Amino acid sequence: MIALVERIRAEGINLGDGILKVDSIINHQLDPGLMLGMGAAFTQCFAGARIDRILTAEISGIAPALMTGIEMNVPVVYARKRKPITMSGPVFLETAPSHTKGGETLLLVSAEFIHAGENILIIDDFLATGKTLLALARIVASAGANLVGVGVIVEKTFEGGRAAVQERFDIPIHALATISSMEGDSIVVS
Amino acid sequence: MIALVERIRAEGINLGDGILKVDSIINHQLDPGLMLGMGAAFTQCFAGARIDRILTAEISGIAPALMTGIEMNVPVVYARKRKPITMSGPVFLETAPSHTKGGETLLLVSAEFIHAGENILIIDDFLATGKTLLALARIVASAGANLVGVGVIVEKTFEGGRAAVQERFDIPIHALATISSMEGDSIVVS
Numbered sequence: 001m002i003a004l005v006e007r008i009r010a011e012g013i014n015l016g017d018g019i020l021k022v023d024s025i026i027n028h029q030l031d032p033g034l035m036l037g038m039g040a041a042f043t044q045c046f047a048g049a050r051i052d053r054i055l056t057a058e059i060s061g062i063a064p065a066l067m068t069g070i071e072m073n074v075p076v077v078y079a080r081k082r083k084p085i086t087m088s089g090p091v092f093l094e095t096a097p098s099h100t101k102g103g104e105t106l107l108l109v110s111a112e113f114i115h116a117g118e119n120i121l122i123i124d125d126f127l128a129t130g131k132t133l134l135a136l137a138r139i140v141a142s143a144g145a146n147l148v149g150v151g152v153i154v155e156k157t158f159e160g161g162r163a164a165v166q167e168r169f170d171i172p173i174h175a176l177a178t179i180s181s182m183e184g185d186s187i188v189v190s
Numbered sequence: 191m192i193a194l195v196e197r198i199r200a201e202g203i204n205l206g207d208g209i210l211k212v213d214s215i216i217n218h219q220l221d222p223g224l225m226l227g228m229g230a231a232f233t234q235c236f237a238g239a240r241i242d243r244i245l246t247a248e249i250s251g252i253a254p255a256l257m258t259g260i261e262m263n264v265p266v267v268y269a270r271k272r273k274p275i276t277m278s279g280p281v282f283l284e285t286a287p288s289h290t291k292g293g294e295t296l297l298l299v300s301a302e303f304i305h306a307g308e309n310i311l312i313i314d315d316f317l318a319t320g321k322t323l324l325a326l327a328r329i330v331a332s333a334g335a336n337l338v339g340v341g342v343i344v345e346k347t348f349e350g351g352r353a354a355v356q357e358r359f360d361i362p363i364h365a366l367a368t369i370s371s372m373e374g375d376s377i378v379v380s
Contacts, residue, residue: 021276028277029303030266032259059268062252067260069222076220078249086211087218113219 001041001176003034004153008189014182018128018156026125026153027060038176039067042123042151045174049148052118053077055136057107060125064153068123077114079107079136092142094135107135109143116144127152127175130161137169147171154179191231191366193224194343198379204372208318208346216315216343217250228366229257232313232341235364239338242308243267245326247297254343255313262311267304269297269326282332286325297325299333306334317342317365320351327359337361344369 004025013021025031042064051072056065057079069076080087083106090111098105114120120140124133133150140147147169155162155175162173181188194215203211215221232254241262246255247269259266270277273296280301288295304310310330314323323340330337337359345352345365352363371378 015276015278019275021278023274023276023300024302027274028267028270028300030256030259030268032256032263032265035256036260059248059252059270062249063256066220066222066225066253066256069220070226070257073222075222077218078220080218080249084213084217085209086205086213088205088211110213110218112214 001037003037004177005189007031007034008154008177008187012187012189014185014187018159018182020154020156020179020182020187022154026063030063035063035067038064038153039071041176042068042174043071045151046121046149046172049121050119051121051148053114054121054123055079055109055114055140056123057081057132057136061123064125065123068121068151077109079109079139081106081108083108092139094138096131096135105132107132107139109139111143114139114143114145118143118145119148120145121148122150123152124150125153127155127161127165127173128159130164133161133165134168137165149173151176153177156182158182191227193227194367195379197221197224198344198367198377202377202379204375204377208349208372210344210346210369210372210377212344216253220253225253225257228254228343229261231366232258232364233261235341236311236339236362239311240309241311241338243304244311244313245269245299245304245330246313247271247322247326250315251313254315258311258313258341267299269299269329271296271298273298282329284325284328286321295322297322297329299329301333304329304333304335308333308335309338310335311338312340313342314340315343317345317351317355317363318349320354323351323355324358327355339363341366343367346372348372
């Protein structure tokens with residue numbers, strides 16, 4: 001997605017240790033034109049698939065997942081990372097080591113909102129090591145639903161997440177921007 | 191907003207102590223048609239105002255704020271509740287007592303993403319006691335920006351938040367659904 005790649009080139013900051021600061025377009029501020037473009041781009045990537053529901057993880061996955069849900073006209077569910085007081089009844093629960101926060105991240109999805117036999121598309125902001133996406137994919141599998149694909153805004157290819165996900169789940173993965181190197185201060189993105 | 195009121199009547203659950211469970215439409219699952227309607231409704235509510243930016247708070251404010259930002263074609267900023275590793279530089283910081291989680295909630299907005307003189311619209315999911323909205327409004331004031339209004343999906347009138355906000359900020363407040371009572375198991379919504 002050219003507009004996204006250009007924005008990352010212009011505004012992305014390499015904070016070292018593979019940490020990419022893209023607060024101005026993904027993690028803190030959202031640009032309406034860019035977000036609409038992401039929804040359209042993900043929809044095009046998965047145009048051949050029947051999709052019943054989109055699954056993402058709070059917090060930064062919500063915006064791209066919602067834009068895709070709007071474009072595809074399907075409901076969006078965001079996994080919660082802490083149990084809200086309003087979450088009652090059975091939940092699917094997985095954990096993933098947190099890449100940027102340290103420790104373990106909890107992912108909770110109410111059994112009300114994901115059902116056996118549904119075709120699920122996972123959308124998230126980053127594909128790095130793939131640990132969060134794998135945890136979401138395990139929730140899909142636990143529910144007896146079918147994972148039809150994964151779409152991410154940014155893939156960092158040097159962290160090996162794509163292979164880690166595809167080793168376990170035979171599904172297409174699409175990234176709207178691909179970062180192949182973050183050596184020194186540079187960001188190599190296409 | 192009739193479609194929203196009908197969904198709250200059909201799916202909202204009164205958990206007691208003024209806690210409304212609307213996970214199926216606001217806090218966990220998002221319905222594309224309903225979300226589009228919210229964006230359009232907020233845009234209509236504030237049709238006369240020049241708005242440069244929408245401010246909300248993660249997590250459940252993101253979806254309605256984004257839909258409104260899309261409809262108005264203005265950027266959306268969501269206050270973070272925990273400092274992400276990518277947040278560097280000066281931030282506006284306020285705290286609000288958490289209604290549903292207990293304790294204090296931190297609200298952080300990078301000084302990069304809110305500027306003096308801008309006209310800011312705050313969008314959030316709930317108006318209850320108004321504490322979170324007041325914290326967001328204080329961030330707007332600290333930045334030297336102008337608060338032009340507040341839009342919420344659901345107002346619980348019996349918690350007095352509207353008066354608390356308007357006592358401090360002379361601005362219009364619009365709610366897409368109004369809950370006037372949650373006695374026993376009932377939810378009185380219009």
